[in-house]
Amino acid sequence: MARKYLLETFGCQMNFHDSERMAGLLETDGFQPASGDSDADVIVINTCSVRERAEDKLYTRLGEIRVAGRESGRRPTVVVAGCVAQQEGEKLLKRDPSIDVIVGTQALKQLPKLVNGSGKSSSAQVDISPYDDVSFPLGMAKASDPLRAWVTIIEGCNEFCTFCVVPYTRGHERMRPVGDILAEVERAAESGRVEVQLLGQIVNHYQAPDDPACDFAELLRRVSEVAGISRIRFASPHPRHATDRLIAAMRELPKVCKHLHLPVQSGSNDILKAMRRRYTREEYLDLAARLRYQIPGISLSTDVIVGFPDESEDDFEQTLDLVRQVGFSFMYSFKYSARPNTLADKRMPDNVIESVKTRRIMALQKAQAEIQLKTYESQVGDIVEVLVESRSRRRDWELSGRTDGWVSVNFSGPAEWIGRVLSVRITAAAPNSLRGEVVGEPNAD
Numbered sequence: 001m002a003r004k005y006l007l008e009t010f011g012c013q014m015n016f017h018d019s020e021r022m023a024g025l026l027e028t029d030g031f032q033p034a035s036g037d038s039d040a041d042v043i044v045i046n047t048c049s050v051r052e053r054a055e056d057k058l059y060t061r062l063g064e065i066r067v068a069g070r071e072s073g074r075r076p077t078v079v080v081a082g083c084v085a086q087q088e089g090e091k092l093l094k095r096d097p098s099i100d101v102i103v104g105t106q107a108l109k110q111l112p113k114l115v116n117g118s119g120k121s122s123s124a125q126v127d128i129s130p131y132d133d134v135s136f137p138l139g140m141a142k143a144s145d146p147l148r149a150w151v152t153i154i155e156g157c158n159e160f161c162t163f164c165v166v167p168y169t170r171g172h173e174r175m176r177p178v179g180d181i182l183a184e185v186e187r188a189a190e191s192g193r194v195e196v197q198l199l200g201q202i203v204n205h206y207q208a209p210d211d212p213a214c215d216f217a218e219l220l221r222r223v224s225e226v227a228g229i230s231r232i233r234f235a236s237p238h239p240r241h242a243t244d245r246l247i248a249a250m251r252e253l254p255k256v257c258k259h260l261h262l263p264v265q266s267g268s269n270d271i272l273k274a275m276r277r278r279y280t281r282e283e284y285l286d287l288a289a290r291l292r293y294q295i296p297g298i299s300l301s302t303d304v305i306v307g308f309p310d311e312s313e314d315d316f317e318q319t320l321d322l323v324r325q326v327g328f329s330f331m332y333s334f335k336y337s338a339r340p341n342t343l344a345d346k347r348m349p350d351n352v353i354e355s356v357k358t359r360r361i362m363a364l365q366k367a368q369a370e371i372q373l374k375t376y377e378s379q380v381g382d383i384v385e386v387l388v389e390s391r392s393r394r395r396d397w398e399l400s401g402r403t404d405g406w407v408s409v410n411f412s413g414p415a416e417w418i419g420r421v422l423s424v425r426i427t428a429a430a431p432n433s434l435r436g437e438v439v440g441e442p443n444a445d
């Protein structure tokens with residue numbers, strides 16, 4: 001009987017795509033998906049270490065698996081993969097000796113070998129070696145989304161923002177050959193995917209290693225030429241590398257969604273400098289203004305950290321002010337937590353007390369909620385293009401999709417419309433989504 005695996009993923013889109021790869025590897029090795037803990041022979045936890053809370057989820061989950069195993073008498077092989085595995089390595093075994101396999105972010109391809117090896121050995125199998133391998137054989141990933149394909153174009157990061165653990169867990173920046181990327185996009189289109197999301201820690205820093213003429217803007221142009229793909233997105237760009245060529249490509253290429261997630265992290269120049277972001281508040285505001293001028297209707301979203309070491313009330317007020325000036329469509333906000341190995345952890349005391357961090361994040365989220373609702377309300381009456389993704393989670397007679405700007409829209413319609421891009425008139429705005437009605441003749445094509 002086939003062995004079964006359960007894969008759980010915490011963290012960012014890169015991690016979700018790594019999980020698709022691990023699922024593909026395990027299924028090639030004969031494993032089948034399990035329905036839950038009770039029938040899983042292998043449980044893989046793909047971890048995130050970008051925030052302390054994300055890391056804590058691993059330890060909570062390991063505890064649950066231990067208790068369930070004691071109660072049922074069944075003991076699945078437990079695999080810890082991803083960023084915490086890369087960061088902690090064998091140290092994880094001191095905290096939880098029941099872990100069977102530890103596999104780092106750059107050794108995923110070893111997963112089946114390590115899992116099989118763990119059945120033959122009493123000691124844990126550990127591989128956190130940096131292979132520097134960007135070959136990503138095609139067909140290795142198990143696509144989990146019927147409409148959307150994630151395609152990695154860059155691994156790792158060289159920026160070393162002082163708060164960020166990514167350069168330590170994912171290694172230095174490595175670019176993937178443009179030929180490999182285009183072949184993967186073509187395969188995605190052939191398998192029915194209509195949207196492609198290009199992934200990289202600094203996705204807009206792309207420069208093809210095999211073609212000096214192909215920077216990120218040129219890559220967008222080449223991906224646009226792939227028949228069958230109707231939408232192109234990318235995550236995450238760095239403001240410092242948002243070039244005029246990128247802005248022009250976004251403006252000129254109809255398939256490239258008019259949405260830019262542009263992490264600002266802080267609105268204070270002192271804090272930006274301490275974070276080593278290498279742009280100023282003024283440069284960021286200027287970039288946002290140029291984007292709004294050159295790409296009318298563009299949706300901008302961002303990430304913000306509150307309570308970075310030495311962040312004063314004035315620094316925080318500047319963040320609030322920047323957020324109000326830009327008018328983001330949505331925002332991910334976080335309280336600062338020191339991450340191992342980072343420069344901030346080594347050199348800057350985590351000196352903003354928890355209650356202040358909490359007060360600031362609540363003020364920020366309140367301000368963003370007001371901005372967001374106003375932004376969404378201003379779209380009532382507009383006709384927008386929506387990629388129909390699924391039945392609505394709350395009302396199963398409704399459909400749900402996303403605008404170009406990555407905002408959810410719910411509307412009535414039959415399931416046959418899933419996978420199509422339809423024109424929808426916005427009829428109402430809610431805090432985190434829009435409601436609409438399909439216009440035109442969606443059954444005509």
Ligand code: SF4
Pocket residue numbers: 157158159160161164165166167201202238
């Ligand atoms: S750019 Fe900065 S925040 Fe983004 S992954 Fe690199 S080091 Fe981390």
